[in-house]
Amino acid sequence: DGGITQSPKYLFRKEGQNVTLSCEQNLNHDAMYWYRQDPGQGLRLIYYSQIVNDFQKGDIAEGYSVSREKKESFPLTVTSAQKNPTAFYLCASSPSRDLSDTQYFGPGTRLTVL
């Protein structure tokens, strides 16, 4: 069963704690992306990676960190420096860095910081 998996679906954390969101793909895609979705604000890019061991900041990278040690995995850490972390987080992947390649999204993780 191929695709992109994100876990967990729902995540609760106390304020001031770091939390890591998982994103795994078995599509053999080179490029992976993390987006944040808030009501009325669409999808905003946090980080992206076009190849293993390399990644770039997106539009709202402050308070987040990523790693890309394996082609199939692109975990996102939400740090205590992120001022408003409660949101729906979406991971996506595409076959290559070519923007005309379709981005395939995972089911998302809803993070709530209490």
Added chain:
Amino acid sequence: QQQVKQSPQSLIVQKGGISIINCAYENTAFDYFPWYQQFPGKGPALLIAIRPDVSEKKEGRFTISFNKSAKQFSLHIMDSQPGDSATYFCAAPAGGNEKLTFGTGTRLTIIP
């Protein structure tokens, strides 16, 4: 930074009617404009995309119309059905063609 302005924010259409969602972008050096469809609690999925060597692309009931001089593109859903009720996002290339900038989304509701 590329901005994509999407309208309307929400739209209610009767079953069988035409749904129209509009997007405007600022600048892009790479012509590729996708539309994504998202159902509640799910990730978005590509619906249709256009590379504007043509001004219009049609796939079934879904059509993208593109106006390069006005920097605008729109999604038309013909014969709208209740199953089309979802949130729709347009997107445009940004940042040296390394990433997409998404619009703020349109929540479409099809009523009987």
